[in-house]
Amino acid sequence: MVSAFAPGRLELIGNHTDYNEGYVLAFAINLGITAEGDGRDDGTIKLHNTEFGEDSFQVNNIDKNVRTPWANYFKGVLFQLQQAGMSFGGFEATITGTLPSGVGMSSSAAVAVATALFVQKLFNLNLGDLTDPVVRMNLAVLCRAAENDFVGVKCGILDQATSLLGRKDHAVFLNCRLGTAELVPLHPDFCFVVCHTGVKHMLLSSKYNQRRSECAEAVRILQMNKIPAQSLRDVTFTDIQQNAGLFQPRVFQRAMHVTTENERVLAAASALLQSDMLTLGRLMYESHASSREAFENSTPFLDQLVEIAGTLPGCVGARLTGGGFGGATINLVYRTHAESFMTELMRLYREKSGKEPQAWIVEASDGAA
Ligand code: GLA
Numbered sequence: 001m002v003s004a005f006a007p008g009r010l011e012l013i014g015n016h017t018d019y020n021e022g023y024v025l026a027f028a029i030n031l032g033i034t035a036e037g038d039g040r041d042d043g044t045i046k047l048h049n050t051e052f053g054e055d056s057f058q059v060n061n062i063d064k065n066v067r068t069p070w071a072n073y074f075k076g077v078l079f080q081l082q083q084a085g086m087s088f089g090g091f092e093a094t095i096t097g098t099l100p101s102g103v104g105m106s107s108s109a110a111v112a113v114a115t116a117l118f119v120q121k122l123f124n125l126n127l128g129d130l131t132d133p134v135v136r137m138n139l140a141v142l143c144r145a146a147e148n149d150f151v152g153v154k155c156g157i158l159d160q161a162t163s164l165l166g167r168k169d170h171a172v173f174l175n176c177r178l179g180t181a182e183l184v185p186l187h188p189d190f191c192f193v194v195c196h197t198g199v200k201h202m203l204l205s206s207k208y209n210q211r212r213s214e215c216a217e218a219v220r221i222l223q224m225n226k227i228p229a230q231s232l233r234d235v236t237f238t239d240i241q242q243n244a245g246l247f248q249p250r251v252f253q254r255a256m257h258v259t260t261e262n263e264r265v266l267a268a269a270s271a272l273l274q275s276d277m278l279t280l281g282r283l284m285y286e287s288h289a290s291s292r293e294a295f296e297n298s299t300p301f302l303d304q305l306v307e308i309a310g311t312l313p314g315c316v317g318a319r320l321t322g323g324g325f326g327g328a329t330i331n332l333v334y335r336t337h338a339e340s341f342m343t344e345l346m347r348l349y350r351e352k353s354g355k356e357p358q359a360w361i362v363e364a365s366d367g368a369a
Helices: 071-083 107-123 133-151 158-165 208-224 237-242 249-273 277-295 300-311 335-353
Strands: 002-013 023-040 044-049 053-058 090-097 170-175 180-185 190-196 315-321 328-334 358-362
Touching: 002 107, 002 158, 002 190, 002 249, 002 277, 002 315, 002 328, 023 044, 023 107, 023 158, 023 249, 023 358, 044 071, 071 107, 071 133, 090 107, 107 133, 107 158, 133 158, 133 180, 158 170, 170 249, 180 249, 190 335, 208 249, 237 249, 249 277, 277 300, 277 315, 277 328, 300 315, 300 328, 300 335, 328 335, 335 358
Parallel strands: 044 090
Antiparallel strands: 002 023, 023 090, 023 170, 044 053, 170 180, 190 328, 190 358, 315 328
């Protein structure tokens, strides 16, 4: 019996910056997905998902099945492994998880990463030395391709890279242009509370891909006007402001969000290095305001959670985390206040919104194994 575990991730700050080749601070968490099973000698792959059901197919015929969309995250990785020249036989795998789906903790990337490591272990695939961060980043790229090309979500590298490169008690600082990851220690007196609005977010059906094209549109306009930019990473918010007249208001706002967010991530990384948690918290609130006003990927429920968090003792920062359009917030809280903060946040939110929230105290954890 072989088993692989991949953690979910939390985006600390750096919202929709990854596919714009920018910066992100994130960490792997102590909740995740496990893929466990054994080989079969009949070329059949059988999947059992304790949350979603079953699927089975032939190893030489990996195709989408509309009745089991959850399995596409699994199949996408198998397909990409085959494309990369890896060969493997049939198997039976059970997928279980402690990570809720649709919350914004990246269960889909965790499924993809767990799949890759499970198949690697079962068939001894030569993916390289997995203690090498470069090898892990390459595997993250393969898992992202599975989501981009097979599932159809044009996500960036944040989720897969963090799941593979996370480290206990550390955040991962990603430079998405260079494809590098640096570890930044987290402050021991603080922890993170995740609070789910009670409204699921689904990247596949959300406006995620639309936001991505709006960012590409901003780059196209810059290029048409002879402003050299390969991506929004190449310009600052001052460049965008000075050329405001070139953009439609919507595209201008999206570009302002991404360019200011990149600045916030850099400031957040240095705040963290100096143990300046109040500055980190302030940047988180600013990030949320920018999502709400400029990127328009927040919702009234996420806004309510952030607003309530700001009134509670012990909380120094709060923002939506992940794709947005539903899902959860991340709250930076003094460890001593975490339990009471969580209880009060849920109580007040339930009262105001009429929705049923869920919350977790999460710890920064090691990457997939
Ligand atoms: C989702 C995507 C990531 C990233 C975030 C927003 O989690 O999967 O690649 O774009 O949204 O920052």
